Amino acid sequence: MTYPFKIERLASLQAAARRIADLQGRAAILGGGLELLDFARSGADQTPEILIPIRQIAPMSYIETRSGEIRIGAGTSIAEIADSTGIRRVAWPLTESANAVGSSQIRSQSTLAGNLLQRPRCWYFRNGISCFKNGGNTCPAATGDNRYHAIFGGGPTYSVFQSDPGLALCALQATLVIVSPDGERTMPVTDLYVDPKQDASREHVLKPGEIIREIRITPLTDRYVGTFMKIRERSGFDFATVSIALIYNNFHGRFKDIRVYLGGVAPRPYVPEKALNQIQYKKLGRGEIPPAADLAAEGAAPLEHNAYKIPMVKRLFREAFEVTYEKLSWRPD
Ligand SMILES: Cc1cc2nc3c(=O)[nH]c(=O)nc-3n(C[C@H](O)[C@H](O)[C@H](O)COP(=O)(O)OP(=O)(O)OC[C@H]3O[C@@H](n4cnc5c(N)ncnc54)[C@H](O)[C@@H]3O)c2cc1C
Ligand code: SF4
Structure with a gap:
């Protein structure tokens, strides 16, 4: 197969940024190429004319600790992240999430930045059917086959x-x-992620010519617990139907600094605010978890075929808290 793009090699990230900005959407960074090749093969009109391979510009594939932070090069593969003992020790929800990505082949090829910037898997969009994300002004999923679409924050797009x-x-x-x-x-x-009410055509705020160079993480101390969990249709190899990333601090026997993000349920990472408010600063105790989990799907507005995600959200929220609660170094019960 002949692909409809040219590869251009540039000497620096700055030069690549200038080139992409000048060409306003006709050029893009090439990470692992999975996403870009997918679009080229599908015939959906999303493939830029010029691709600039990021891994050949500068050392972009590294994991190091500097100035008290973990620094990950944007071109680091998901497999390298999954295998890193440094990340596992102080940022283990990232390890768990990396292990949950596709198959081992997909993990080896995908870059971290490419993964962050992947476009929705919505089948209308991927098959080039006119919608907000490919130049149209409707969302066929809103009234069509919306089994895998958003139950929170949707409209005008319902991608997840x-x-x-x-x-x-x-x-x-x-x-x-x-x-x-x-x-x-x-x-x-x-x-990074756009509110679809502001702009339904894109998912992230980066402008043409903006390149992710590095991702930095402050290590979690031993007061923190956390996890990443995912429900998917096929066990070993699938995108999330519903997923959760949860971290909190055991602060003198109270739930503190709780961070919960849900995936697979909204166009961008979704924070179940009511459930958080129910449990934030409460005394540590298993009894606090079920009432908060009951609130995790508050405000859901399911479409015709995806109300089945509501009990999944509550179940996953409860399980994530239970799993992390078990890992606390000190528990009252
Ligand atoms: C079959 C399959 C199963 C998958 N399963 C999962 C899964 O379960 N979970 C999951 O999270 N993901 C999953 N993925 C997504 C996958 O992990 C990749 O992340 C994704 O396909 C793109 O990564 P890439 O490095 O190949 O990006 P590319 O295709 O190279 O790039 C993707 C986009 O990001 C831009 N880009 C790349 N790097 C940069 C940068 N540094 N700065 C600015 N822009 C940049 C590119 O220009 C392009 O627009 C799956 C993909 C496939 C094909
Ligand atoms: S959900 Fe979003 S990506 Fe899918 S058809 Fe609707 S507008 Fe397009």
Whole structure:
């Protein structure tokens, strides 16, 4: 098969950023290429004319600890992240999320930045059917086959957030280092994803010419517990139907600094605020978990075929708290 793009090799990230900005959407960074090749094969009109391989510009594949942070090069593969003992020790929800990605082949090829920026798996969009994300002005999923679509925060698009590592990085309050033609800036990963009410055509806020160079994480101390869990249709190899990344602090016997993000249920990582407020600062105790889990799906607005996700959200929320509660170094019960 002949692919409809050219590969361009540039000397620096800055030069790549300038080139992509100048070409306004006609050029893009090439990570592992999984996503880009998928679009090229499907015939959906999403393939840029020029691809700039990031791994050949600079050393982009590394995991190191510097200035008290874990620093991960944007081109590091998901497999390397899954295998890193440094990450497992102080940022284990990221390890768990990396292990949950696709198959071992997919994990070896995918880069962390490419994974964070993957586009929705919605079958209308992937098959080139006109919708908000490919130049149209409707969402056929809203009234069509919406089994795998959003139950929270949907409209006008009902696609769902699918990056397993992205969810864990939100809970870890990771920071992105972004290179652009004007220089470098940092941004919390939680600010990366667009509210579809503001712009239904895209999922992230990066402008053409903005390149993720590095991802930084502050290590969790031993006061913290956390986990990443995922429900999927086929056991070994599938995107999340519902997923959760959870981290909290055992602060003098209370639930504190709780961070919960749900995947597979909303166009971007979803925070179940009511459930959080129910449990935040409460005394540590198993009894606090079920009432909070009952609130985890508050505000859900399911479509015709996806109300089955509501009990899954409650179940996963409860299980994630129970699993982490068991791991606390001190428990009252
Ligand atoms: C069969 C299959 C199963 C999968 N299962 C899962 C799963 O269970 N969980 C999950 O989380 N993911 C899953 N994925 C997604 C996969 O892990 C990849 O992350 C994804 O396909 C893209 O990664 P990539 O490195 O190949 O990105 P690419 O295809 O190279 O790039 C993707 C996008 O990101 C842009 N980009 C890449 N790097 C940068 C950068 N540094 N700065 C700015 N822009 C950049 C590219 O221009 C492109 O727009 C699956 C994918 C497939 C095909
Ligand atoms: S859910 Fe989003 S991606 Fe899917 S058809 Fe609707 S607008 Fe397109």
